[in-house]
Amino acid sequence: AQSVTQPDIHITVSEGASLELRCNYSYGATPYLFWYVQSPGQGLQLLLKYFSGDTLVQGIKGFEAEFKRSQSSFNLRKPSVHWSDAAEYFCAVEGRDDKIIFGKGTRLHILP
Amino acid sequence: GAVVSQHPSRVICKSGTSVKIECRSLDFQATTMFWYRQFPKQSLMLMATSNEGSKATYEQGVEKDKFLINHASLTLSTLTVTSAHPEDSSFYICSARDGVSQETQYFGPGTRLLVL
Numbered sequence: 340a341q342s343v344t345q346p347d348i349h350i351t352v353s354e355g356a357s358l359e360l361r362c363n364y365s366y367g368a369t370p371y372l373f374w375y376v377q378s379p380g381q382g383l384q385l386l387l388k389y390f391s392g393d394t395l396v397q398g399i400k401g402f403e404a405e406f407k408r409s410q411s412s413f414n415l416r417k418p419s420v421h422w423s424d425a426a427e428y429f430c431a432v433e434g435r436d437d438k439i440i441f442g443k444g445t446r447l448h449i450l451p
Numbered sequence: 452g453a454v455v456s457q458h459p460s461r462v463i464c465k466s467g468t469s470v471k472i473e474c475r476s477l478d479f480q481a482t483t484m485f486w487y488r489q490f491p492k493q494s495l496m497l498m499a500t501s502n503e504g505s506k507a508t509y510e511q512g513v514e515k516d517k518f519l520i521n522h523a524s525l526t527l528s529t530l531t532v533t534s535a536h537p538e539d540s541s542f543y544i545c546s547a548r549d550g551v552s553q554e555t556q557y558f559g560p561g562t563r564l565l566v567l
Contacts, residue, residue, distance in 0.1 A: 382560035
């Protein structure tokens with residue numbers, strides 16, 4: 340069965356610093372991979388997705404993620420975070436059955 | 452991009468009553484819609500898959516008689532929480548897949564349900 344692991348429940352970085360959020364997945368084939376962001380009390384916003392092709396994916400708001408098949412990882416990165424990036428980030432995987440399975444999320448805190 | 456709406460955005464009801472939540476795809480036809488629930492500070496858990504014109508498929512542990520799902524058209528799915536109890540209080544989010552492009556699922560803004 341497919342699963343997603345986000346090992347960091349909370350991450351704190353200073354404004355302007357670089358960011359990397361970790362995500363590992365378990366799936367028998369190449370999955371569809373996603374990163375979503377959720378602000379408190381709000382719905383989900385898609386940051387980026389990987390279906391196939393170039394393993395480095397560019398998303399909105401300056402985010403990027405790299406698919407590494409050998410490590411079963413899809414880590415999210417941003418070179419310089421802004422205070423407005425503080426939110427909950429979810430990594431997700433979609434299998435052939437169209438079901439999206441979410442990781443438990445990583446809460447990002449930004450220090451001024 | 453594609454838009455999915457949910458109505459209502461917030462609802463408060465008394466214990467024992469039923470609540471209906473609508474999920475609409477506004478500018479595309481969705482043959483498949485999905486319903487998730489999210490408890491405070493937790494992740495989204497898939498409840499069921501809703502297919503237009505057929506019965507919904509529920510995930511293990513989800514009571515199909517309590518969470519009634521109807522997908523009567525290609526743009527509308529409804530989730531009815533029957534005989535709601537305080538433990539049903541949660542954030543319910545739907546998503547819809549574009550039946551033509553078959554790519555990304557688009558998520559609605561969510562519905563906050565509070566059962567008193």
